[in-house]
Amino acid sequence: MKSAVIVFPGSNCDRDMAVALREVTGRAPAMVWHRETVLPDVDVIALPGGFSYGDYLRTGAISAQSPIMAAVKRAAEQGRFVLGVCNGFQVLTETGLLPGALMRNAGLDFVCRDVPLTVENTQTAFTSAYKVGETIRIPVAHHDGNYFADGATLDRIEGEGRVVFRYAEDVNGAQRRIAGIVNESGNVLGMMPHPERAIEAAQGGTDGRRLFEGLVQAFVDA
Amino acid sequence: MKAKVYVTLKNGVLDPQGKAICHALESLGFDEAQDVRQGKFIELELADGTSEARIEEMCRKLLANTVIENYRIEIA
Amino acid sequence: MKAKVYVTLKNGVLDPQGKAICHALESLGFDEAQDVRQGKFIELELADGTSEARIEEMCRKLLANTVIENYRIEIA
């Protein structure tokens, strides 16, 4: 499985994401600067966490307009896998690849800690290594992770099984405790928790590792 | 020329910041505060002759997220 | 009653947000954008008869950080 990590000005989990991808897939991802207009030939594109453009104006808003995002959009339409974590999730909603928006945490404070997540759907490549209903622990670290969409959208994505991770407790005020969603075809995942921070025991847990392993498996199976 | 853009949350979108401000006002003894909504106020310094349509485009493309926000433009 | 409060950075105070927005507008091809300053726009729903002096007090105590910000009140 070949992967790429997009680097925006102010991304700060890009290197962490690269380490996780290298650990699990056995090959280093291509690091792609946001000014590029073409993507290398890869299977998985990761949008990392951080504070791209300082989170100024709105989180993810300025990055969503980066030249590379047009290429990411096309790749997503062609069915390539796109994983947006934290700021990457915010960029995906701002780009329109995923519905809804991420607002300031209800408690207004930045929150960094391990949180319990329920895996709601294991029919995606990202979640195939988990069991439905399983509770996993993955760290969050964000100021704007409060997921918002209007009622109709929420009902629709719930009905289509597109809510794949849900907080097992209230973390940031997100509607219906949504922590991660996929697009209609299931090849684009946005999530606030950081799976790349939970890939080896020294980090305090390994529950994030299976997300990457699931992706690798999808290519073995294919 | 100058233009002002006001970006506000749509009705029905929860405003955690506004709520927190309202709460803080109450705890400071400002019982008159009943509800607070916080938006953005963006002042643009533009090349003379920039059309309103063009500013609209800036709003739609960048300054506001129309999933959750409304905007209003005022040309000074 | 409603009141609107506009909070803006004082002159000379660095506005990293405004800078980033201006830069983003330029890279989107909006070359007309010469400078951007971002402020806050706060809409208050208040008990009828709240005096302007009282709103001023809210601004000074909470809504604006008078070390770096100015505020302006508009009563609707």
Place this chain on the structure above:
Amino acid sequence: MTDIITPEIVAEHGLTPDEYETILAAMGRTPNRTELGIFSVMWSEHCSYKSSRIHLKTLPTEAPWVICGPGENAGIIDIGDGDAAIFKMESHNHPSFIEPYQGAATGVGGILRDVFTMGARPVANMNALRFGAPDHAKTRHLVAGVVHGIGGYGNCVGVPTVGGEVNFHPAYNGNILVNAMTVGVAKTDKIFYSAAAGIGNPVVYVGSKTGRDGIHGATMASAEFTDDSEEKRPTVQVGDPFTEKLLIEACLELMASDAIVAIQDMGAAGLTSSSVEMASKGGVGLELNLDAVPCRETGMVPYEMMLSESQERMLMILKPGREAEAEAIFRKWELDFAVIGTVTETGRLVLTFKGETAADIPLAPLADKAPLYDRPHVETPKRAPLADVPESADLTADLMTLVGSPDIASRRWVWEQYDHMVGADTVQRPGGDSAVVRVHGTQKGLAITTDCTPRYCFADPFEGGKQAVAEAYRNLSAVGATPLAITNCLNFGNPQRPEIMGQFVGCVSGMGAASKALDFPVVSGNVSLYNETNGVGILPTPAIGGVGLLKDYTKSATIAFKAAGEPIWLVGT
């Protein structure tokens, strides 16, 4: 250059009449206002350490593993395999009291720059905070602002904030302490220093533009507060962590080449302190063309440019002909880049502006020959021993009182607001005796702690100074690390009062004694004096930041009891 310098102007610049006489002698003429401003910041307590230097000299600073002790932007120790740890702690007390969010945020930004300017990637931040009484009217606002500011900056630049300490005491009601520490990792053969060299080499300015921010911040940090200081509020510096993040990446990218001769961040007194220090360390002169300085506002004059404390800026000397390559990197990261001068052999700092000489000062008196004071000090009288504590009537109740007290209660509400995991190398999170961050790609771990118990220092400065160092040593040992070296931030009241100076001297000699006994040298540090409001000083607070090394981070010991039924041992005396 015909400014009239009155005694009032001299006093406004925080210079004594004697100091002004020394300036006249050094210049051989009346300085103009720009020159006076430059002297005033270089000779401020903050930059010159004029009250503290002779005492700091007594601290032990050497060990076989010390690569660079005090005197550079940060201290450097060897951690084996060609790796070095670079660290320092610094105060941002006065700005944080005036504007807690921005004050604390820019404090973090400043200490980060001290570390990455030496070639290190910052891997951990720490903070040591002291606030007034929890029920004091201002405390809540200050605590919230400072914690948000530290998080706002550290989280955005992507350096994990892995620990710190928080104390409350009425002595800090009018003068809080915000001390921030950064630890970075570099290769021992890729360390950058600040001494300018190479006559004719270009002097390059990078980072953000210069505005009228915080002019006279350094002199403010060296003056006491009165009630109207809050009203004066010079333009507060606003931090831009986004730009800092770009600056870190751009500097590290350029540092991977061999284009840089010397580099220094623009800290307090920005362009002045960086250019003067770089030139005087290198024994050369500098000529700067101020027309080339990137300015944020129109109409800025040399006085303002030289004294501005705008954040996120660096000064570099490049090898000749490498400007284009460096510029390309900074442009890619969307930062300002300007060649603003050249290295000269004159031993003078010469500034030109609009075709005229705006300042021409011999460097020696500015830096090496800055005033030094041996301020009178009296020893702190021995306190009467405390009376015996009556036997507890209800141990559970007493335990609850202790656990619930503001100084002991859990700090989870603080560290959860800091991203303490970014980098994915944090192997011991906040909550234990020391944080542990592994050295990326190796089995090694760096243990980091900050410690001080100000009430001990108040009761007995010498013993309190010793205790702070010993506690840092214990906290590092407790996670299984070998303690290697310390940095410090010495926060005290007005040094012109002999009893305060006595506290300072006592604490420094206690620290020195413990460092020596433990082979735990001081490699960097910072002094913050005049922490007083209306003549009431803070508790003497020599905050210690300790760093230790674990050969194998997987063997680090944690604080939690692991299983029921296991024996509990009490060791020590």
